[in-house]
Amino acid sequence: MIPQISQAPGLVQRVLDFLAALKQSGFNGDTATSYADRLTMATDNSIYQLLPDAVVFPRSTADVALIARLADEERFKALTFSPRGGGTGTNGQALNTGIVVDMSRYMNRILDINVEQGWVRVEAGVIKDQLNQYLRPFGYFFAPELSTSNRATLGGMINTDASGQGSLVYGKTSDHVLGLRAVLLGGDMIDTRVMPTPLAETIAQEDTPEGRIYHTVLNRCREQRALILEKFPKLNRFLTGYDLRHVLSDDLQTFDLTRILTGAEGTLAFITEARLDITPLPKVRRLVNVKYDSFDSALRN
Ligand SMILES: Cc1cc2nc3c(=O)[nH]c(=O)nc-3n(C[C@H](O)[C@H](O)[C@H](O)COP(=O)(O)OP(=O)(O)OC[C@H]3O[C@@H](n4cnc5c(N)ncnc54)[C@H](O)[C@@H]3O)c2cc1C
The missing domain is CATH 3.30.43.10 (Uridine Diphospho-n-acetylenolpyruvylglucosamine Reductase, domain 2)
Known part of the structure; x- marks a missing residue:
């Protein structure tokens, strides 16, 4: 038996x-x-x-x-x-x-690279070190860093908006995501990217799951703009969650649904693919050792 x-x-x-x-x-x-x-x-x-x-x-x-x-x-x-x-x-x-x-067992393929335009397209289960190993011979790297880079996936990084060492120079993950492929509840797939706001308005009029999402996000971000600007902390890495602050650009001319998915902790959609910008490898690395007279002054700084 x-x-x-x-x-x-x-x-x-x-x-x-x-x-x-x-x-x-x-x-x-x-x-x-x-x-x-x-x-x-x-x-x-x-x-x-x-x-x-x-x-x-x-x-x-x-x-x-x-x-x-x-x-x-x-x-x-x-x-x-x-x-x-x-x-x-x-x-x-x-x-x-x-x-x-x-998403990590099978969806870990690097799909496409365009060095001239400075981007790479990956599946969500690609591990950060795996990506940088692939990019090194091209003279590039994916800049957002985190301590768990030998096992954290791009999908996880995108959904927690990860950042770490080097973030003062290179920023956080969402600063380097050009577009996402996401699967919504119901099975519909959307591809996100930055676009002129009038185009987003056109999509928002479509009677499709994607259109309804554009409609809601666009209207909400516009209606609540003043409150969002007032309440969201003005910090480089200010939250994990729905980044309503950056869906519309400061001049309101561009709209990017990507920004609401980065940091969403898997609550809005399954991210299956991402188009990421890549950064030329630095020629020199420097370590700056700043000394403080007390723990408190270091924290304040
Ligand atoms: C020792 C240690 C050091 C760390 N250092 C740092 C650091 O320096 N900087 C930093 O930012 N974080 C750090 N972290 C936290 C962690 O490594 C990051 O949050 C990392 O981005 C998580 O990636 P992951 O692939 O393990 O995601 P998981 O832990 O598997 O998932 C994280 C979240 O993302 C969601 N998610 C994952 N994949 C997808 C997908 N494809 N679609 C939709 N949602 C998805 C999950 O549902 C979950 O909400 C550290 C953790 C440890 C243990």
Whole structure:
């Protein structure tokens, strides 16, 4: 007799039905419900632990769209989903008692590069060091830095708007994202990029999921502009969350939906691809050692 792999504890029939329906719909990735698989996704770098019911590993944007389309069906509305990259997040954002969608196992291909125009296109599961290793022979690198660069994914970096060492010079992840491919609940796909505001207004009139999103975001950001400018802290790295401040440019001439997705912690869409700007490798590196007379004065500075 083949020993049964433990499904325990608490796996619900609806989850098994979802996974079966996913397979039937042509999903090419993997699904996992063993206790061991679920346990590996139950923690990240936070103090929390949440055991998911299942883990799915999509191979492509099409696979992610299948997940999102099925998730929107009435019979599966009670299920919850969290995208996950390297699982190095510090606030438990990738944890979920429902279904974890692991973007790192297969969606880790570097798709395209244009050195003349200074960009690279990647899947969301590409790891930051993997990308820089690829870019080095071209004389470029992806500039936003973070301590977990050997395992954090671009999808995770984009969704936490990561930054670290060197950020005074190079800024944060959102400063280097030119466009995103995102899958919405329901399975619709959108491609974001900076555009003249009149074009965004035209899209906002379309009776499509994308049009309705443009309509809401454009109107909300305009109507609440004064409040947003007053309340959002004027710091270089001011938040993880919905960056309503930068959706419209300061002169209001351009609109970029990308800015609302960067930092959204996976709450708005599954990011499947990103077009990122690349920076020439510095010829010289310098370390500046600033000495303070007290801890307090260092903090104040
Ligand atoms: C030792 C240590 C040092 C760290 N140092 C830094 C640092 O210097 N700077 C810094 O900014 N952070 C730092 N972090 C935090 C963490 O590494 C970053 O938040 C990183 O960007 C997370 O990437 P990840 O791939 O591990 O994402 P995960 O932890 O897997 O996910 C993070 C969030 O992104 C969402 N997400 C992931 N992929 C997608 C996707 N494809 N689509 C939609 N949503 C997605 C998840 O749902 C979750 O909300 C550190 C963490 C540790 C453990």
